[in-house]
Amino acid sequence: MTQAHTFVLDGFVLTGVDEYGVEWTVEESPGWHDGPPMRTARPQKAQQAGSWGATGHAGERIMTFRGKALAASTAAMEAAARRLAAVLASGGMGELVGSSDYGTLSASVTLEDAPQFDPLTDRIGAWQLTLAAPDPLLYGPPTYGSASLASSTPGAGRVWPREWPTDWGIAPGTTPGAVSPAPANAGTAAYWPRLRIDGPVLNPVVTLMETGAWVRYNGELLAGQWLDWDMANRRVLLQGQVSVREKVTSSGNWLAIPVSGASITWTADTADPAALLSVWGYERAVS
Numbered sequence: 179m180t181q182a183h184t185f186v187l188d189g190f191v192l193t194g195v196d197e198y199g200v201e202w203t204v205e206e207s208p209g210w211h212d213g214p215p216m217r218t219a220r221p222q223k224a225q226q227a228g229s230w231g232a233t234g235h236a237g238e239r240i241m242t243f244r245g246k247a248l249a250a251s252t253a254a255m256e257a258a259a260r261r262l263a264a265v266l267a268s269g270g271m272g273e274l275v276g277s278s279d280y281g282t283l284s285a286s287v288t289l290e291d292a293p294q295f296d297p298l299t300d301r302i303g304a305w306q307l308t309l310a311a312p313d314p315l316l317y318g319p320p321t322y323g324s325a326s327l328a329s330s331t332p333g334a335g336r337v338w339p340r341e342w343p344t345d346w347g348i349a350p351g352t353t354p355g356a357v358s359p360a361p362a363n364a365g366t367a368a369y370w371p372r373l374r375i376d377g378p379v380l381n382p383v384v385t386l387m388e389t390g391a392w393v394r395y396n397g398e399l400l401a402g403q404w405l406d407w408d409m410a411n412r413r414v415l416l417q418g419q420v421s422v423r424e425k426v427t428s429s430g431n432w433l434a435i436p437v438s439g440a441s442i443t444w445t446a447d448t449a450d451p452a453a454l455l456s457v458w459g460y461e462r463a464v465s
Contacts (some may be wrong), residue, residue: 188272209241214314239314259295281314317463365462372458373407379453387441391430
């Protein structure tokens with residue numbers, strides 16, 4: 179039977195033939211196509227019908243995969259059952275990847291319940307995996323863009339005696355410090371990118387042009403120093419280790435990339451050509 183989706187969990191093939199010759203199929207996958215549950219905190223109205231309005235937030239995504247395993251021998255089926263039981267058995271996180279004609283989407287997941295494998299015959303088994311994704315979004319392939327700090331001086335213009343070529347400064351259509359390619363988002367939900375700023379640079383400011391949101395590091399990065407920005411968790415680490423969150427000011431939603439994508443630029447009090455802003459994002463984010 180042709181399956182519309184293929185799934186791989188932490189290197190374990192849930193759809194297809196594994197190295198032991200066991201054929202795995204996924205027959206049900208509730209939670210993968212559904213939206214995540216909502217967390218609400220609407221207080222009940224005292225002595226009135228209804229409740230007071232409140233902003234809801236998406237909860238973790240719970241996904242349950244059920245299917246069959248077809249083995250060429252009883253030994254192969256037993257091996258398949260043991261391998262399924264070992265998936266994410268350490269309790270850590272793993273990557274779940276689903277592919278279809280729509281594209282490839284992934285999520286970081288952990289086990290929500292014990293893996294189940296029920297031998298139906300000596301060659302066929304039914305299995306089930308229940309997974310939890312603390313980040314409820316599904317992400318497309320990663321993207322990357324970068325921008326240096328170009329000087330925005332106007333150029334020499336027309337000088338006398340005449341000299342060619344004439345220097346008019348920044349070329350038309352070029353924005354100093356604009357990330358190229360701009361972060362994409364062909365999905366259905368906003369997501370937060372990951373940033374890195376390499377020095378030397380003084381008081382860098384990163385701005386998302388479509389929303390006006392910005393973040394600023396109030397300090398100096400020397401040559402060889404860099405900042406790791408985890409925008410989703412509002413975490414900023416010097417050299418990827420020491421928190422410097424107290425030196426950061428911001429406005430807006432910490433550069434959440436809206437549906438249809440965004441334009442990111444950056445400026446600073448200095449324009450050293452060695453300074454670099456790097457932005458990691460995703461082709462799409464799906465709720």
